[in-house]
Structures are given as C-alpha cells and as structure tokens.
Amino acid sequence: MASTLTSPGSSTGSGNRLRIFNWALWDWGSASFNAVIITFVFAPYLTKSVAATEEAGSSALGWSMAAAGFVIAVIAPAAGTRADAGGRHRLWLGVHTGIVVLTMFGLFFVRDSPDYLWLGLLLLAVGSVFFEFAEVSYNGIMVRITDPGNVGKVSGFGWGMGYVGGLVLLVILLVLVIQPEVGFLGASDEEGLRFRIVAVLSAVWFAIFALPVLFSAPGAKAKGTSGGHPIRAFLSDYAGLVRRLIRMWSTEHQTLRFFIASAVFRDGLAAIFSFAGVLAAGSYGFSASEIIILGVAANVAAGAGAMIAGWFDDRLGPKPVIIAGLIVIILGGLPILFSAEAAVFWVCALILSFCVGPVQASSRSFLARITPPESAGENFGLYATTGRAVSFLGPAMFALAITIFGFQRAGTLGILIVLAIGLALIIPVRPDAPARSMQARLQG
Incomplete structure (x- = not known):
C-alpha cells in the first residue's frame, strides 16, 4: 500500500x-466562498434583502x-476520471477555481x-x-504530495x-465593511453595496491564495488518452465509471461501503453548520452580530480540532478519529434538545465544531490512504458524488423532527439520527x- 501512495512529490524535504x-x-x-458567500454573509443577503420575502428567497x-x-452528482466522477487520464489535476484546479472566482x-x-x-x-x-x-482535483493533488506516514496530518x-482563513476573513470584513456606517471602498446599505463589496473582496482573497498551489503542485504522468472529441471522451469516461462501480461492488466492497457511510455522516456534519445560525436566532435569541461571532468561534474550534x-x-x-468524533458530536448535541439557555448552546456549539473538523479531515485522509495516485480524481469524484447523493437527508430529518415534536430545537434530534x-x-x-483486494488484482 505504501508504494501506491508514494509519488515523486512525496519526499519529506523542505521542498x-x-x-x-x-x-x-x-x-x-x-473559505471566502464557503464561509462568507454561502454561509454567513451573501446567501443571507440574498434571502433577506434581495428576495421579495425571506420565505420565497429561502x-x-x-x-x-x-x-x-x-x-x-452527475458530472463530478467523470470530471475526476478525465483529470486522472490526462494527469491534469493542477490544470483543472486552476480552471475550476477561476470560474468560481468569476462567479464571486x-x-x-x-x-x-x-x-x-x-x-x-x-x-x-x-x-x-x-x-x-x-x-476533486485539489484532493487528487493531496495524494501526490503526501505519503501514508503523514497523510492524516496534511x-x-x-x-x-480553511477554518482559520474563514475566521480571519470574517473578522476583516466585519471590521472594515459590515459594521461601519460607511465602510471600506464606500460600502453602505444603499442598493446592497456593502454585501456586493464583500463579494468582490472575497473573490480577490480566493484568487490570491489559490495561486501558490497552481505553480508548485507536482505534475503527473498521463495514464490514458485524454484527447479526442470532448463529448465522446466524457461519455467514454462515464461508461468506465459505471464499470468501476460494478467492479467495486465485487472486488472493492469496503471502499464502496466507505463512500456510503461517509456520505451519510458528512451530510449530518454539513447540517450542523447549515442550521446552527437558524437555531441560534430562533431558539436562543442571538442577534445578527452574535451569529457572526458564533461563526468565527466555530471556525476557530473546528480548525483547532x-x-x-x-x-x-x-x-x-x-x-478511530472518525468514530470518536461522531460519538462526541452525538453526545454533545443532546443538551440542545432539553435546554433553551444560550450558555448551553454556546458550549454545545463549540464542542460540535471542535469535532466536526477532525471527522471531515480524517474522512478525506481515510480515502487518500486507500486510493492509488492514478485513481485520485476518480475516487474523489465519487466522494463528492456520494456526498451530494444524500444531501437532502440532514435537512429532511431536521424538518421532520420539528414537525413531529413541534419545537425548533427538536430539529437537532433529526441531525443526530443522521450522524x-x-x-x-x-x-x-x-x-x-x-x-488487499487491489494488490490481489495486480498480482493476478
């Protein structure tokens, strides 16, 4: 296994x-996209200030x-396979990151x-x-710059x-743009200019910090033909993906089971962050600024964890890290069901955040340890797909629990069940x- 995860870029030197x-x-x-655009700043602006009503916007x-x-779910696996075939994780990371920055x-x-x-x-x-x-390409690069001895640490x-970057940017934006009556670059509430400037600054932040890996990441030898008509190549990749899933069912059953298990608990982890602000405001009376402070604290705890x-x-x-983290999260979330005290919520939120980071990181490490470099894009494409395949589960269980028990904090029970x-x-x-199954096939 060690030989399959070792690459030319996996030396332990200063380079x-x-x-x-x-x-x-x-x-x-x-983090400028995840923490600022999706979670704490711009998406709430869309639903509260841009939409006609908050309900319609949500x-x-x-x-x-x-x-x-x-x-x-449809495209990610074949996109990863295409990157593997041409050995172009760095190229596709640059292309896809560039598109994200442009949307911001x-x-x-x-x-x-x-x-x-x-x-x-x-x-x-x-x-x-x-x-x-x-x-998908970013995770594929990780396999090429690590070895089994340090993949978890990396x-x-x-x-x-990511968590530290998110909290640093949130604090900067809070101080320079969001809190002042007239903020950086003339940011004000007129026509939503304050939030529009936040989007631009977040795009610049992402672009600047994405550049180093695009220049330093190791290349990879192509393992197959990456030319030909793009549509035919894509369909061919997808046919290969279907064959891969069938093969996994018979010869890599444990990897397939990992994909399924991680999809479920990762959706529960995502739901924790998705509904933390909703619970803070609705059940514990947090103000908007207190929710942002909660977000900063949650990022600190998750990053440290x-x-x-x-x-x-x-x-x-x-x-063991995944199992221990999930157990602590489940136990740490139970007090929310029984207490409406803000102090209880703060303690529980920080405990959950501290454990979310380790479970997420070790889940990625788990897959990296069982993935040969030449299949990195394909496997991490499947990782993304399986995660999205059940993305409805956490929100549905959250809503169902509230419907059954009749109070908002009960939604926590739905998330804990998913976990x-x-x-x-x-x-x-x-x-x-x-x-072991992979080595058996190679020897055969």
Whole structure:
C-alpha cells in the first residue's frame, strides 16, 4: 500500500513542505466562498434583502442548490476520471477555481431588488458546482504530495487552514465593511453595496491564495488518452465509471461501503453548520452580530480540532478519529434538545465544531490512504458524488423532527439520527481491505 501512495512529490524535504503549505493555502482562500458567500454573509443577503420575502428567497435558494447538487452528482466522477487520464489535476484546479472566482465577482451586480434574485441564485449555483469540481482535483493533488506516514496530518492541516482563513476573513470584513456606517471602498446599505463589496473582496482573497498551489503542485504522468472529441471522451469516461462501480461492488466492497457511510455522516456534519445560525436566532435569541461571532468561534474550534486530530490520525489511523468524533458530536448535541439557555448552546456549539473538523479531515485522509495516485480524481469524484447523493437527508430529518415534536430545537434530534446512522455504517468498514483486494488484482 505504501508504494501506491508514494509519488515523486512525496519526499519529506523542505521542498515538499513548501508544496504542502502552498496546497493548504487553497483551503485558506476557499473559505471566502464557503464561509462568507454561502454561509454567513451573501446567501443571507440574498434571502433577506434581495428576495421579495425571506420565505420565497429561502425556497428559491434551496431549489437552486438542489439543482447544483444534481449537476455535481452527475458530472463530478467523470470530471475526476478525465483529470486522472490526462494527469491534469493542477490544470483543472486552476480552471475550476477561476470560474468560481468569476462567479464571486459577478455577485457585485446583485442589487437589493427582487429583479436580481435569480442572477444571484444562478451565480451561487454555478459557483457551487465548480467549487466541488475544483475540490476533486485539489484532493487528487493531496495524494501526490503526501505519503501514508503523514497523510492524516496534511489533510488535517488543510482543513485547519480553511477554518482559520474563514475566521480571519470574517473578522476583516466585519471590521472594515459590515459594521461601519460607511465602510471600506464606500460600502453602505444603499442598493446592497456593502454585501456586493464583500463579494468582490472575497473573490480577490480566493484568487490570491489559490495561486501558490497552481505553480508548485507536482505534475503527473498521463495514464490514458485524454484527447479526442470532448463529448465522446466524457461519455467514454462515464461508461468506465459505471464499470468501476460494478467492479467495486465485487472486488472493492469496503471502499464502496466507505463512500456510503461517509456520505451519510458528512451530510449530518454539513447540517450542523447549515442550521446552527437558524437555531441560534430562533431558539436562543442571538442577534445578527452574535451569529457572526458564533461563526468565527466555530471556525476557530473546528480548525483547532482538525489540526490536533491530524496527529492522532497518523498514529491511530483515520477510522478511530472518525468514530470518536461522531460519538462526541452525538453526545454533545443532546443538551440542545432539553435546554433553551444560550450558555448551553454556546458550549454545545463549540464542542460540535471542535469535532466536526477532525471527522471531515480524517474522512478525506481515510480515502487518500486507500486510493492509488492514478485513481485520485476518480475516487474523489465519487466522494463528492456520494456526498451530494444524500444531501437532502440532514435537512429532511431536521424538518421532520420539528414537525413531529413541534419545537425548533427538536430539529437537532433529526441531525443526530443522521450522524448515528453514519456512525453505524462506518464501524464495520475495514480500511485495509481495499488495498488487499487491489494488490490481489495486480498480482493476478
């Protein structure tokens, strides 16, 4: 297994440490899209200030993100296979990141009028699609700059950089743009200019910190023909993907089970961040500024957790970290069901955030450890697809629990059930089984 994960770029010298740092800077910069655009600033602006009503805006945002998720589920695996075939993870990372940055710049034209709602939703959806495609290539590069001895640490370092980058940018934007009556570059509430400037600054942030990995990431030898007509090549890749899934069912069953288990618990993790602000405002009376402060604190906790857990990942393996993290999250979320005290919510939110980072990072590490470099894009494309395939589960269980029990905090129970299902699914997965089956095929 060690030989399959070792690449020319996996030496432990200072040059490779610089490559790892440059690689992690992409995570640092990408937080401008996740934390600022999608979670804490611009998407709420769309639903509250641009849409005619908050309910209409939230519904439209949900449908647009669902459509984006469908596109990702259909295209991401073949996109990863195409990157593998041509050995072009760095090229495709640059292309897809560039498109995301352009959509962020485009958000400057979304004024606070319902006439601009669909422009904003379209840009968010397109940005989300290409962000997922970029992550497929980004994760594929990680396999080429690490080895089995430090992949957990590197994965955790990347996640941690993302969380720290998000909180740094949130604080900068809060101080310079959001809080002042007239902020940086003349930011004001007129025509939503304050939030439109936030989008531009976030785009610049992402572009700057994405550049280092594009110049320093190692190349890879093409393992197949990447030329020909694009449509025929894409269809051929997809046919190969179908054959791969059939083969996985019989010879890489554990890898397939990992994809399923991780899809479930990752959706529960995503739901934690998606509804934390909703719970904070609705059940605990947090103001808008308090929610942003909560977001900053959550990023600090998650980043610290991801970096610390990387040490345990490399020594104990990713599976114990995932299992321990999920257990703590489930237990740490239970008090929310029974208490309406803001202090209880703060403690629980920080505990959950601290454990979310390690579970996410070790999940990526788990896949990296069982993935040979020549299949990195294909496997991480499947990783993205399976994650999107059940993206409805967390929100549906959240809403169902509220409907059944009649109070908002009950939605937490729905999310905890999803996480418990994911925990039950990951426990029997054997992380070394795919490597053994792969070696058996090579020897045969």
